[in-house]
Amino acid sequence: MKVAWAGSRETLELSDRMAKLVANDPVFEKFTRPMLGRKELFKNTLRKAAHGWKLIVDLRLTEEEAKWLRLYIDEPAYTDLHWGMFIPAIEGQGTEEQKKKWLPLAQKMKIIGCYAQTELGHGSNVQGLETTATFDPQADEFVIHSPTLTSSKWWPGGLGKASTHALVYARLIVGGEFHGVHGFIVQLRSLEDHSPLPGITVGDIGLKFGNGAYNTMDNGVLRFDHVRIPRNQMLMRVSQVTKEGKYMQSDVPRQLIYGTMVYVRQTIVVDASKALSRAVCIATRYSAVRRQFGSRNGGPETQVIDYKTQQSRLFPLLASAYAFRFVGEWLKWLYMDVKQRLEANDFSTLPEAHACTAGLKSLTTTATADGIEECRKLCGGHGYLVSSGLPELFAVYIPACTYEGDNVVLLLQVARFIVKTVSELGYKQPVGTTAYMGRVATLMQNNCAVRTAEDWLNPGAIVEAFEARAARMAVACGRQLAKFENPEEGFAELASDLVEASVAHCQLIVVSKFIEKLQQDIPGKGVKQSLEILCYVYALFLLHKHQGDFLAVGYLTPKQALLANDQLRTLYSKVRPNAIALVDSFNYTDHYLGSILGRYDGNVYPKLYEAAWEDPLNDSDVADGFHQYVQPILKQKLHSAKL
Ligand SMILES: CC/C=C\C/C=C\C/C=C\C/C=C\C=C\C(=O)SCCNC(=O)CCNC(=O)[C@H](O)C(C)(C)COP(=O)(O)OP(=O)(O)OC[C@H]1O[C@@H](n2cnc3c(N)ncnc32)[C@H](O)[C@@H]1OP(=O)(O)O
Numbered sequence: 001m002k003v004a005w006a007g008s009r010e011t012l013e014l015s016d017r018m019a020k021l022v023a024n025d026p027v028f029e030k031f032t033r034p035m036l037g038r039k040e041l042f043k044n045t046l047r048k049a050a051h052g053w054k055l056i057v058d059l060r061l062t063e064e065e066a067k068w069l070r071l072y073i074d075e076p077a078y079t080d081l082h083w084g085m086f087i088p089a090i091e092g093q094g095t096e097e098q099k100k101k102w103l104p105l106a107q108k109m110k111i112i113g114c115y116a117q118t119e120l121g122h123g124s125n126v127q128g129l130e131t132t133a134t135f136d137p138q139a140d141e142f143v144i145h146s147p148t149l150t151s152s153k154w155w156p157g158g159l160g161k162a163s164t165h166a167l168v169y170a171r172l173i174v175g176g177e178f179h180g181v182h183g184f185i186v187q188l189r190s191l192e193d194h195s196p197l198p199g200i201t202v203g204d205i206g207l208k209f210g211n212g213a214y215n216t217m218d219n220g221v222l223r224f225d226h227v228r229i230p231r232n233q234m235l236m237r238v239s240q241v242t243k244e245g246k247y248m249q250s251d252v253p254r255q256l257i258y259g260t261m262v263y264v265r266q267t268i269v270v271d272a273s274k275a276l277s278r279a280v281c282i283a284t285r286y287s288a289v290r291r292q293f294g295s296r297n298g299g300p301e302t303q304v305i306d307y308k309t310q311q312s313r314l315f316p317l318l319a320s321a322y323a324f325r326f327v328g329e330w331l332k333w334l335y336m337d338v339k340q341r342l343e344a345n346d347f348s349t350l351p352e353a354h355a356c357t358a359g360l361k362s363l364t365t366t367a368t369a370d371g372i373e374e375c376r377k378l379c380g381g382h383g384y385l386v387s388s389g390l391p392e393l394f395a396v397y398i399p400a401c402t403y404e405g406d407n408v409v410l411l412l413q414v415a416r417f418i419v420k421t422v423s424e425l426g427y428k429q430p431v432g433t434t435a436y437m438g439r440v441a442t443l444m445q446n447n448c449a450v451r452t453a454e455d456w457l458n459p460g461a462i463v464e465a466f467e468a469r470a471a472r473m474a475v476a477c478g479r480q481l482a483k484f485e486n487p488e489e490g491f492a493e494l495a496s497d498l499v500e501a502s503v504a505h506c507q508l509i510v511v512s513k514f515i516e517k518l519q520q521d522i523p524g525k526g527v528k529q530s531l532e533i534l535c536y537v538y539a540l541f542l543l544h545k546h547q548g549d550f551l552a553v554g555y556l557t558p559k560q561a562l563l564a565n566d567q568l569r570t571l572y573s574k575v576r577p578n579a580i581a582l583v584d585s586f587n588y589t590d591h592y593l594g595s596i597l598g599r600y601d602g603n604v605y606p607k608l609y610e611a612a613w614e615d616p617l618n619d620s621d622v623a624d625g626f627h628q629y630v631q632p633i634l635k636q637k638l639h640s641a642k643l
């Protein structure tokens with residue numbers, strides 16, 4: 001199962017080597033992180049990033065090894081944005097000449113870059129950005145300017161203190177005409193002493209949610225006062241500005257300017273499976289250690305993992321972690337396919353790639369953020385201790401529902417794609433993830449054939465149920481929209497229904513990709529069978545949770561919905577014997593997991609007890625402040641009879 005989770009034996013071995021390298025290096029210690037003040041915390045992150053880079057250089061790590069190393073260091077840092085957005089943006093939107101100039105500098109870390117798109121006043125509405133880039137043909141330069149307070153760049157990670165350069169998104173003005181938002185490479189700080197260059201105001205935006213957590217990152221604010229950059233620092237793969245001040249659009253669609261977001265959204269889906277699996281690993285191991293009630297004749301109490309309520313909350317999350325892992329693998333393939341096509345100037349699959357990355361980013365991050373919080377509750381009181389690892393994981397993870405596109409805004413993009421597909425059904429055969437809509441007549445007509453709980457253990461029955469629900473919800477939205485004279489008004493009015501239809505479509509993708517995964521050759525005794533059980537758990541859990549949809553569209557009867565729930569209960573009993581093995585298969589070191597409750601050896605209570613004494617409050621028996629603030633109250637002489 002470890003191989004199935006990792007994707008291949010090579011990846012398992014490689015990631016295992018990197019995990020151990022990090023776990024055994026004292027520089028990467030992280031247990032004291034939540035106790036540190038901001039300055040100390042940030043400096044410590046810089047130290048870890050520098051040490052990580054030294055290891056990458058000294059050990060001549062490959063790009064793949066370096067990625068795993070950064071993952072296991074497990075501390076948000078400017079390097080995430082440098083490698084994860086700045087470099088990919090130049091790769092995707094730069095010309096060959098620009099790539100030749102900037103990529104070696106960035107890859108050798110001679111410069112540090114960030115991705116400066118969002119502003120104080122605008123994040124979701126990218127076309128509404130206010131920063132301007134005005135071409136000055138005399139000087140052959142762009143003038144980058146922040147005309148208003150709300151145009152201040154706000155949020156970019158790595159911007160506040162670390163970056164020397166930024167990829168700045170600004171409205172292009174050539175010859176007095178606006179040409180929409182484009183990307184520009186702008187140097188922010190001196191490469192000698194790191195001080196901000198003239199015209200640049202830059203700093204950190206302040207503390208964020210949680211102790212430690214995402215505060216290791218210097219999310220920044222940035223203003224430009226007529227900052228000049230050479231013309232060739234506009235990324236010019238999509239459109240160009242000539243020396244003479246002529247704006248030219250190439251054959252490449254404009255949307256490619258948003259390409260970095262497509263790339264990162266795809267990586268976020270795989271990251272969701274990592275974050276959720278960490279939380280599930282902690283909650284599952286602890287649920288096997290923790291005992292409450294049920295002792296007979298002085299024997300041990302019941303392991304909480306044996307309670308059906310615990311199983312019905314925990315096992316769907318375990319199944320979701322696996323589901324997100326496999327859909328992430330598929331999405332990576334889809335992205336690579338689109339990338340290759342784009343390089344050959346075939347842009348036909350870009351809209352689907354946008355819809356899939358946006359929708360799956362939204363679906364998996366929402367479920368993961370909620371899932372981590374559920375895992376905290378599954379660990380009872382001890383889950384609230386920082387040493388459980390869950391509070392920090394939650395605090396670091398939840399902004400994933402917002403960054404790289406607010407999850408609701410992204411589902412509305414999916415809705416546009418679905419509505420368009422439905423409206424074109426009469427003359428265009430849908431392909432890819434919307435191919436099922438080509439069978440819309442059948443899906444509208446046929447109802448569920450399930451008669452017994454066992455009938456639900458059938459991939460065909462499950463896929464058809466999810467297809468029928470998604471198709472019927474999409475068609476219902478289409479019909480409602482058709483009643484509006486102005487389609488945009490209709491879209492705004494029906495936005496909540498459209499979001500629900502998008503969720504149904506995205507859940508269908510995840511379920512289908514899990515089922516497709518099971519059609520592949522999966523080596524290892526019992527591995528495929530265990531994955532089949534998890535796949536059914538994932539699908540039937542969703543069906544149970546959203547049974548209102550399946551009933552409302554008239555595909556299921558209440559009896560069939562109940563049978564699905566009966567089957568789900570049976571499936572939980574089948575997961576139970578392998579639950580620990582299924583989380584051990586994630587192959588996480590205790591260092592990466594960062595949790596006393598989730599320790600591999602299960603030695604929870606002694607270690608919790610030990611850790612308590614390491615809290616700074618326990619440095620002395622009598623607390624600092626006792627003599628000043630508590631003792632006077634204890635010693636006071638009160639005159640009032642009542643008191
Ligand atoms: C090693 C670690 C690596 C990396 C980091 C990993 C994890 C993250 C860790 C930490 C977080 C760090 C960084 C976070 C960074 C950021 O948040 S960067 C900022 C991200 N911002 C957003 O996501 C903004 C969201 N808004 C948008 O994307 C868009 O503006 C929109 C809402 C999707 C669209 O707006 P609008 O309706 O105004 O449409 P237009 O702009 O006019 O576009 C219309 C047509 O374009 C199509 N479209 C839109 N987006 C895309 C796209 N990305 N790709 C392809 N096509 C796109 C859209 O469908 C319309 O098409 P049409 O209908 O055919 O006309």
Ligand SMILES: Cc1cc2nc3c(=O)[nH]c(=O)nc-3n(C[C@H](O)[C@H](O)[C@H](O)COP(=O)(O)OP(=O)(O)OC[C@H]3O[C@@H](n4cnc5c(N)ncnc54)[C@H](O)[C@@H]3O)c2cc1C
Pocket residue numbers: 081115116117118121122123124125154155156157214219399402403404405406407408409412495
């Ligand atoms: C930790 C973190 C790191 C970040 N890193 C970066 C970075 O490196 N670079 C960068 O450029 N940006 C970064 N961002 C910014 C991030 O991309 C934006 O915050 C995000 O895109 C959401 O935009 P917003 O803040 O404008 O939200 P808003 O759009 O203001 O959202 C507020 C509310 O309005 C709703 N809403 C907005 N529009 C619509 C609509 N059309 N229909 C219905 N509802 C709507 C949303 O659903 C939400 O509920 C980061 C943000 C965070 C939190």
